[in-house]
Amino acid sequence: MERTEIVNVIQKKIFGLALTVGAASFLMAQQKINISGNVKDANGGVGYASVTFKNQQNAQLSDAVLADVNGNYKLELAPGNYEVSIEAVDYKKFTKIISIQKAGAIAPFIIVSDGKANLNNTTDIQGVVITATSNKPYKVELDKKTYDPSQDIVSKGGSLQDVLSNVPSVSVDTDGTVSMRGSSNVKFLINGKPSSLLGIDDGANALQSIPADQIEKIEVITNPSSKFEASGTSGILNIILKKSKKVGFNGSVTGSLGYFPRTNLNANLSWRKNKMTWFLNGGGGYSENRSKNDAETTYHNITLPTVTDPLSTPRDIPTYQLQNSLNKSYNNNYNVNAGFVYEISEKTSFNLSGLIRSFDGENKETLNTYNDYYRYNTVTQIWNPGSSFGQRISNGTNNNLAFQGDIGLDHKIDDNGQNLSVSLSLQRNKSNNYSTINETEDSQFLLTDNTARKSVNKTIIGKADYELPIGEKSKLEAGYRLDVNNNNYDNTVDSTSPNELILNYNNTTDYREMFNAFYVQFRSKVGKLGYQLGLRDELSNVKINYSNLSPSDIPIDKTKNYNNIFPSIFLSYDVTKDNQILINYSKRIDRPRSFFMVPFPNYSNSQNIFAGNIDLNPSYVDSYEVGYSIQRKKITINPTLYYRHAVDDTKMLVYRPDERENVFYTKPINLGNDDRYGLDLNFTYDPFAWLKLMGSLDLFGYKTTGIAYYNAKDKFGADKTGSMDFTGDGFSTRARLNSTFKLDKTLSVQLQGFYRGAQKTANQNSEAMYALNLGASKTIWKGNGTLNFNIQDIFNTRSREAFSFNEDYTRRNYMQWQPRQFSVSLTYRFKQGEKVEQPKRKKDINSNATGGDEQQGPM
Incomplete structure (x- = not known):
């Protein structure tokens, strides 16, 4: 089969899958009802609070929403019993189970700041907030540093090469050569393994062929441990591609136009x-x-x-x-x-x-x-x-x-x-x-x-x-x-x-x-x-x-x-x-x-x-x-x-x-x-x-x-x-x-x-x-x-x-x-479902698992 034929087959399958999945999502949505509500404290609405509704009978019916600047939110839910939890900076954690049977407004969730009285004794209101920390784009761990490109506006619509240009400790030269701390002997991994995506000798062309929108995070390993292969004297860059952990149908589509024509x-x-x-x-x-x-x-x-x-x-x-x-x-x-x-x-x-x-x-x-x-x-x-x-x-x-x-x-x-x-x-x-x-x-x-x-x-x-x-x-x-x-x-x-x-x-x-x-x-x-x-x-x-x-x-x-x-x-x-x-x-x-x-x-x-x-x-x-x-x-x-x-x-x-x-x-x-x-x-x-x-x-x-x-x-x-x-x-x-x-x-x-x-x-x-x-x-x-x-x-x-x-x-x-x-x-x-936590292993205070998916770190 010629390359052009392969590409055409791939495009048709992508389109067919998108239609199939989209239709399934549409049918599920018909069973839901519209609800609305408000998150507030003693002084009024709390903006940008994250409200999660976890269905007690079927996790696939769970959903989450972000409140607006005044604490108001709207979303669609199937009737049933839900455990509600809310996240907002500088507020305590509290959860409560409520019942949703019909469309319309539900009682407001009233939250309190850290250090104030807990609302467990309140009987006439529903809701509270859990403490949340700000999302840092760069995180330091025992043997690696992790960069999250989701907050990188400059590289949106670009490629892996554009993302790497913004990663701390990494430098991209004018010809696409990637170096770490002045040395170009960098080992690339995709999801923890060497990958054909980066080719044999493709150089900058390979970096430009991986869209920035498909990258979940980049692990910068300047001094790899014995668990990693020993190649790459200046370090390892592990590119983690996106894999959603949310229930139901989820996704996103990104299109871009640019000049020089792109x-x-x-x-x-x-x-x-x-x-x-x-x-x-x-x-x-x-x-x-x-x-x-x-x-x-x-x-x-x-x-x-x-x-x-x-x-x-x-x-x-x-x-x-x-x-x-x-x-x-x-x-x-x-x-x-x-x-x-x-x-x-x-x-x-x-x-x-x-x-x-x-x-x-x-x-x-x-x-x-x-x-x-x-x-x-x-x-x-x-x-x-x-x-x-x-x-x-x-x-x-x-x-x-x-x-x-x-x-x-x-x-x-x-x-x-x-x-x-x-x-x-x-x-x-x-x-x-x-x-x-x-x-x-x-x-x-x-x-x-x-x-x-x-x-x-x-x-x-x-x-x-x-x-x-x-x-x-x-x-x-x-x-x-x-x-x-x-x-x-x-x-x-x-x-x-x-x-x-x-x-x-x-x-x-x-x-x-x-x-x-x-x-x-x-x-x-x-x-x-x-x-x-x-x-x-x-x-x-x-x-x-x-x-x-x-x-x-x-x-x-x-x-x-x-x-x-x-x-x-x-x-x-x-x-x-x-x-x-x-x-x-x-x-x-x-x-x-x-x-x-x-x-x-x-x-x-x-x-x-x-x-x-x-x-x-x-x-x-x-x-x-x-x-x-x-x-x-x-x-x-x-x-x-x-x-x-x-x-x-x-x-x-x-x-x-x-x-x-x-x-x-x-x-x-x-x-x-x-x-x-x-x-x-x-x-x-x-x-x-x-x-x-x-x-x-x-x-x-x-x-x-x-x-x-x-x-x-x-x-x-x-x-x-x-x-x-x-x-x-x-x-x-x-x-x-x-x-x-x-x-x-x-x-x-x-x-x-x-x-x-x-x-x-x-x-x-x-x-x-x-x-x-x-x-x-x-x-x-x-x-x-x-x-x-x-x-x-x-x-x-x-x-x-x-x-x-x-x-x-x-x-x-x-x-x-x-x-x-x-x-x-x-x-x-597309409509996002609730994030499902993976089964947790026994806690290890020094854990440094790498890969971000089913892998337990590259070897």
Whole structure:
């Protein structure tokens, strides 16, 4: 079945399910009656109180409503007996059972503030309120921080990339590269597992294909425990997708329009009845983008060969080059996430889900190149200065289709919190990239290249997790995980030019990685001191088979084996009820990305070529953190001091194999040590009812050691050894501030700004970068709808400029991935049912379960 056919089938099924579920919801609604009421205290109506009606006979008939500014509310309920509870800030908890038999007004609920007399002795009134705390967008736990994007107005109608741009401790570069505390070695998880949704090498395209409206929360794990896989030296980002826990039919639909042209339509639907819960999230959209990249290179120490020099070669010697490129892309994406959870018994549940993502696009890149050089005249035997203007136009298409199926079983062994969870995930991701490249020089046809890059990834993940509570405050956890990854790369190039490297560009590589992992960790608390000790063992096996059309001394296959132990230690001390000190340590591994180990050049630009390194090895990191958590009613502060020491760190070596040509190669290598240290400060502050602030500040230092050597030809054609010095140190900053202004009960405005300070290394200086975003949100249709408007990069300043230098050249590079954009989105919410609490396990004061759904944390 073709991809287009698959997409059409998906769209039809989504529409059919929406109609079916909507019809069922409509029939249920016919049995209900309209009621109204009021919540008040001794001084009058209490605004924005949350009133919950829990049906005593059938939980599916329960409902909840938010009172208006005067404490009035309306809703539809089926006749019956209800337990009523109300939530409002600074009021006591009280519940009462009432009977509703006919439509109309019911007696008002009278509530009291904290510290006043309890209304239990009142006989002539109904109702009271429970104490509620404000919803914080950022929460600190023992081994992770959780970000709730529901209050993020700026990213409404956007994508995962937009949401990540607002997450504390996380930075998104102009090209879509995600980093944490200055390092881009971030491990992504979807619902606790690596996912085909993020593709193999899709980069920013993958981040943009996941709608912001489908994200429930993001877990930021800067120093993961032994329960998590050891990959990702800078940490883990766990993306939790929405799964409703409410009875009956619930859902929302969000549509957005924007410029550069962007359209999106996404739906989040769920239906819970008896022991079965169904959910379906899906949608699609179209987007356009423009990016530009300017590179200016000046070559130093120009010495021309002499005529009598036997090594003289009549070719050009570059002195200066200016390149300007403009890339326009046109993209379509569709995605569906569907599944169900079935409660076999009170202690056992079964879950099954599937993900499908489709992405395709077209792009056109125009690269203009101006060269100054010396050209050898064979008649006069003189090197004469000259110049040329070249143009390179690339027209490409790309498509990606990803599938993922998950099955799991959760069993509650006893009522004391002993649990067993097993799961299996099957994933497949296929990407195809094609391009036709035409080059001219001084308006004369030069060459035509046709390239095709194909990749297929197949992954199997099986895991089991066991939890055993010991006493009231201790717990033992253990588990096993199997990962099998198969990546296939197939690259082909044909050219009208007699390029001697073309045969190397035609190659295939099969990359297979399998690792078995075992972990055990114990957590407990003694007085005010909590601790968690963990140990993880990972046995890795990597096999690489590759071939190309050119004779080569590279071996046909390569096998690598690793067996590593990864310890972790987490300590917490409760200074007071709301103040806590957190100390932790973990050892991590940075495994090379599979395409980094493909030993053949990746041909996409004849003057800037990337080639993998078959000898690339993992690098290892020791990570330390000391944090302090302060939580008050209006303010939370979480300063963290951190230090990371990496050995055999992976660096990108950029070099010229032949100094007589202006062709640059990029190659990943293991080199020296890398140290990072700093202060990561995150905070939320609600000074007034109409103003909320959330900010982060990262003050960090870095020190790198190492010198890379490579073989090259000098300007006379003789063999030489080149070098690049990575040794350097410096200090920089990153800062972000979100300010949300509540203008009235239905209208909020948000300003978000960020700043990234300049950085310097031995061979590169990066300039500072800053941007300001704006968002506005308006609640409409009696709370069932929300209208959002946002502008990304108001002043069009989000760009990157860097200066690279070596002994014989200096290069300036400027890049802007996305110019200023704006969008408008509209969300409609279906009638919400009562939230159903999941069966609670035995309370663990140090519990840090991760995943937000049926999973008990990734392994």
